[in-house]
Amino acid sequence: MFRRLLTPRPCRSAATGLLALTAFYGGAALASSSSSSDDVAVSISAPLWQFLSSTSELFLRDFTLPSLFSSPPGGFFTRYSSTSPLPDSNSYREPLGKNRNDAPCCPGCLGRNSIAEAAAAAGPAVVNISVVQGLYGPMFGKSIGSGTIIDPDGTILTCAHCVADFHSMRRVSKGKIQSKTPLPAAKLGSSSKLRPGDWVIALGCPLSLQNTITSGIVSDLGLGGVRREYLQTDCAINEGNSGGPLVNLDGEVVGVNIMKVAAADGLSFAVPIDSVIKIVEQFRKNGRVVRPWLGLKMLDLNEMKIAQFKEKDASFPDVVKGVLVPVVTPGSPADRAGFRPGDVVVEFDGKPVGGIKEIVDTMEDQVGKPLKVLVKRANNKSVALTVVPEEADIDR
Incomplete structure (x- = not known):
């Protein structure tokens, strides 16, 4: 034939x-x-x-x-x-790892060894955090969380509740790891590049276990372009995972695991690494985190809210976006600057304002510096103000 x-x-x-x-x-x-x-x-x-x-x-x-x-x-x-x-x-x-089918088809895609390689890249820098208890009796260590070494000198990144006493807010740990040789350090990535559906892995030491790895996807980054304070994932998180890294498929830390919802499976949260990096920089510069404070209660405005306020009060300013100030704290920097309840902030430090996050981001390193603010009041009256943010007092 x-x-x-x-x-x-x-x-x-x-x-x-x-x-x-x-x-x-x-x-x-x-x-x-x-x-x-x-x-x-x-x-x-x-x-x-x-x-x-x-x-x-x-x-x-x-x-x-x-x-x-x-x-x-x-x-x-x-x-x-x-x-x-x-x-x-x-x-x-062909041997495993050599076949072309083992490799991901594109950066960020999942291949046969993607999770293993990401874990291998970040895993050596993951540590268990424990405290010694038993002041008047036998001494023993209690595992309270996880952390990540972020530089060869031994600086560890973790959650505040892993190293502080909640009753007195007193630090129970201070200093760096002492080592004669450089320590393995994890590479910090960028949480702003994450997309809903991207693969991530959670590393840590839950329940006193070592080298625990769970995987999942990023499921929430916020709606309408507004970034959330936390990254939501479906990675399995348990007691002791707090402070451990959330890692992308390139082995880069993109978040710090911080909590889970006890009544729900597959619902965990991590602090975005972009926010964490700013905090780390403040620690290195000031030895503490400096939070700006104005003394304002603020509310984001959108088209629906503006229409509701206009329906209740025809004198509400004609704006398409901005931040409403419903409350001004007496004696605060905002009060001294001349803010009034009902003001709508439309410009802050010379930039148009679309939401609270823009004001917070602008103030981040501006403590003690005068900032120009433009507000609109009833009947579209525009008022220019100057406010000087103060450092927030956690006991206030």
Whole structure:
């Protein structure tokens, strides 16, 4: 049957013969190159390849294309030249990690070893945090959380509740790890690049266990372009995971695991690393986190809220966006600057305001510096104010 399928062009005859065999075994597809060379691309299923291997002498004699067929189990689409060497019949049995199917198809995609490689990159920098208890009796350590070494000097990134006494807000831990050799440090990534559905893994030491790895996806970054204070994932988080890293598939820390919802499965939260980096910088610069304070209660405005306020009070200013000030704390920087309840902030530090987050981000490192603010009041009266943020007092 095969000899009758031959034509003067070897490549065409081989293709015709292969398509005929497909009727018996299936799983083959062929495409010819548009160039003048005798190249063809073939996709072959494993059963068909086994048949071809068992009849190799017939194909070598009839088709004179010994290098045409080669496929791993399941088949793939590839291109071979008529001058290529003959592949071994077991060539598709490649070691794990060497097969092209092991690699992700694009950056951020999930491959066979993606999670393992990400965990291997960040895992050595993950530590268990414990405190010593038993002042008047036997001393023992209690595991209270996880952390991540973020520089070779031994600086550990973790959650506040892992190193502070909630009753007195007193620090129970201070200093760095002492080591004669550089310590493994995790690489910090960017949480702003995350998208809903991106794969992440949570590393830590829950329930006093070591080297625990769970995986999941980012499920919430906020709506309408507004970034959330926390990243929501479905990674399994348990007691002791707090302070451990949330890592992307590149092995970069993109968040710090902080809590889970006890009444729900697969609902955990992490602080975005972009926010954490700002806090780390303040610690290194000031030895503490400096929070600005104005003394304002603020409310984001949108089209629906503005319409509701206009319906209740026709004198409400004509704005399309901004931040409403319903309460001004007496004696606060905002009170001294002349803010009034009912003001709508439309510009802050010379920039248009669309939400509270823009005001907070602008004030972040502006403690003690005068800031120009434009507000609108009833009947569209515009007023320019100057406010000087103060450092927040946690006991206030």
